[in-house]
Amino acid sequence: MKGEILFKNANLVDGRGEHGRADVLIGEGRILSLSGGEAPRVIEAAGMILSPGFFDPHAHLREPGQEVKEDLTSGLTAAAKGGYTDLVSMPNTSPVVDNAEIVAALKKKAASIGQARLHPAAALTQGQEGKILSEARLLREAGAVMLTDDGRTNEDAGVLAQGLQYAASWGLLVSVHAEDASLRRGGVMNEGEVSFRLGLPGNTGFAESARIARDLEIVRYVESRGSQEAGQRSRVEGRNTQVEGQKQTLLHVQHLSTRRGLELIRQARAEGLPITTEVGPHHLTLTDQSLNSLNPIFKVAPPLRTQADLEALIEGLLDGSIDCIGTDHAPHTQDEKELDMLRAPFGIPSLEICWPLLYTALVVGHGFPLHTLIERFTDGPRRILGFPPIHLTEGAQASLVLWSPGQERPVVPQSFASRAKFSPWAGWALRGWPSVTLVEGRVVYEQGAVQI
Template sequence: MKGEILFKNATLVDARGEHGTADVLVGEGRILSLSGGEAQRVVEAKGRCLSPGFFDLHAHLREPGQEVKEDLRSGLEAAARGGYTDLVSMPNTTPVVDRAEAVRALREKAAQIDRARLHPAAALTQGQEGQVLCEARLLREAGAVLLTDDGRTNEDAGVLALGLRYAASWGLPVAVHAEDAGLRRGGVMHEGEVSWRLGLPGNPAYAESARIARDLEVVRYVWEALETRPQGRSLLHFQHLSTRRGLELVRQAKREGLPISAEVTPHHLTLTDAHLEGLDPLYKVAPPLRTWADVEALVEGLLEGSLDCVATDHAPHTEDEKSLDLLRAPFGIPSLEVAWPLLYTELVQKRGFPLSVLVARFTDGPRRILGLPPIHLEEGAEASLVLWDPSQRRTVDPKGFASKARYSPWAGWGLSGWPLLTLVEGRVVFEGLG
C-alpha cells in the first residue's frame, strides 16, 4: 500500500481520547493505514499530536464589500494556519449574503483558493433587517449550512418562530446573537464595577440571559408545533455565550430535551472586563468580556457539554478602526490563528482540562450542530487533519498573522500547541514545519 504522506510516530488525539502513537498513512484523501506503509513523503511526528482538523462555526471573513478588513484568501489562509480545515462565514457583509447566487459565488471562489473549506452561512431575514424571511430552500440548495442575522439581534419573536419552522423544514439550524437590544442600549463593555469606575456605558449580563430566556420559549413553541421533528441536530444555536446566567438557562433547557446548542469563544474563556482598565479598544467585543466568575462558569460548561463547541467569532477590523477610542472603536477580536494554542495552553496545560474534550469541542461539536458526521482517527476516515506540537512554545506576534487584522489582545503571550501542518482531504493547505 502506497500513500502520499506518512506521519511516523504521531500521537493520536481525537474526540474519543488519546490513542498512543501510530504511523499514519494518508492517500487518496483518506487515512489508509495506522500501521505505516510506503509514501511519497515521510513526516517525522515523534512528540507531536495528530488530530482531526478543527471546524469553526462562526467567523467573519468580510467578503463581499469589506475586503479592506479581511477577504476570503487572507481569512481562509489564517484558518488553515490555525489548524482549521473547515469554517462557517457569517453573512453580515456588504451586501448581506441573503441570496442563493451570493452563497454560490462565495463557495466557488473559496474552492479556487484551496485553503480551509468554506461553508457559508446566509441571513435569516432579507438584509438582516429582521422582517422578511429569506428563501431557506434556495439558500440550502446553493450550499448555505445555517441561517443567522448575526451582527444584529432578532427583535421580533414571531419572525424568529416562523424562521425556525421554515429553516427546520430544509434541515438548516438557525443561529442567534442572543442579546436584548433594549437592555444593552449603548453599552461598550460589561456593566459592573469596572464600567462604573471608568464611567463607561455598560452592557448588563441580563441583556444576554433575558434574550436567551425569550428565545427558549420560542423554541418550545415551535418544537411543539412541528409535524416532523428533525432528530440529532440543533434547531436553534446560541452564539458566543458570555454569562454564567445565560449558561444556566441553556443547561436547564438541554436537560429538558430542547433541540438547542451553544458556543463559546476563546476570548470569553480567557479574558475579563478587568482587561479594559486601560481603556484599550483591542478588548472591545460583542457580547463584552465579563467577570472571572463568568469565565469559570463557561469553562465548566465547555467541560460538561452544555457548551457544544468553541467558535472563534473571528472579527477583523482595520488597525485604524481599532485605534479609535473605546466609545468609537468597532467591536471584534481576531483569533483564527491563535485559538487552539491559546486554549491548549490556558485550559489543558494550566488547568488540567481534558485534552480529548477540548479536541471534541473543536471538531465533533460544531460538525454535529450542522448534522455532519464526525472525523475520527481510523482507517478509511477523511484525511482532514492537523499536526500540532504540544511542546513548541512561541510568543504571539500579530505582525506575522495571515489575517489582515494584525493585532491581538494576546500579543506577547507565550503559547504552546501551535499547528504545524494542516491537511484538507489529504492536501496540504498549511505547512509550518521547520
C-alpha cells in the same frame, strides 16, 4: 501499502480520546493505514499530536464588501494556519449574504483558494432586516449550512419563531446573537464594577440571559407546533442531513458569555430542548478587567465579562453544556481599533491562535482534558451542523492537523495571515501551534515540519 504522505510516530488524539502512537499513511484524501506504509513524503511526528481538522462554526471573513478588514484568501489562509479545515462564515457582509447567488459565488471562490473549506451561513431574513424570511430552500441548495442575522439581534420574536420553523423544515440550523438590544443600550463593555469606575456605558449580562430566556420559549413554541413535521424533516436530502437518531438542533446560541445564560441553556437541555451553544476564546481567557487599559482592542460583543462568568463557561465547556468553540473571528483595520472606546468597532480576531491559546490556557494551565477540548473543536461543531465526525480510523477523511504540544512561541500579530494584525493576546507565550494542516489529504499549511 502505498500512499502520499506518511506521519511517523504521531500521537493520535481525537474527540473520542487518546489513541497512542501510530504511523499514519495518507492517500486518496483518506487515512489509508494506521500501521505505516510507503509514501514519497515522510514527516517525522514524534512528540507531535495528530488530530482531526478543527471546525469553526463562527467566523467573519468580511467578503464581499469589507475586504479592507479581511477577504476569503486572508481569512481562509489564517484558518488553515490555525489548524482549521472548515469554517462557517457569517453573512453580515456588504451586501448581506441573503441569496443563493452570493452563497454559490463564495463557495466557488473559496474552493479555488484551496485553503480551509468554506461553509457559508446566510441571513435568516432578507438584508438581515428582521422582516422577510430569506429563501432557505434555495440557500441550502447553494451550500448554506446555517441561517443567522448575526451582527444584529432578533428583536421581532414572531419573525424568529417563523424563521426557526421554516429553516427547520429545510434542515437548516438557525443561530442567534442573543442580546436584548433595549437592555444592552449603548453599552461598550460589561456593566459592572469596572464600567462604573471607568465611566463607560455598560452592557449588562442580563441583556444576554433575558434574550436566551425568551428564545428558549420560542423554541418550545416551535417544537409544540412542529412535531407533526418531524418525519418530513428527516427526509430532507443533502449533504448535511442529520445523523440518524439524533434530534435536530433548532437553535444555536452564539458566543455565550454569561454564567446566567449558561444556567438557562443547561437547564433547557436537561429538559431535552433541541438547542446548542458555543463559546469564544476571548470569553474563556479574558475578563472586563482588561478594559482598565481603556484599549479598544478589548472591545467585543458580547463584552468580556467577569472571572465568575469565565470560570462558569470553562465548567460548561467541560460538562458539555457548551457544544463547541466558535472563534467569532472579527477582523477590523488597525485604524478602526485605534478609535476611542465609544467609536471603535466590536470584535477580536483569533482564527490562527485559537487552538494554541485554549490548549495553553485550558489544558496546560487548567488541567482541562485534552480530548474533550479536541472534541469541542472537531466533533462538537460538526455535530450541531449535521456533518459527520472525523475520527482517526482507517478510511477516515484526511482533514487533519498535526500540532506541537511542547514548543512555546509568543503571539506575534504582525505575522498573522489575517489582515487584522492586532491581538489582545499579543506577546502571550503559547504552546500547541499547528505544524501541518491537511484538507482531504492535501497540505494547506505547513511550518517547521521535519521531513525525512
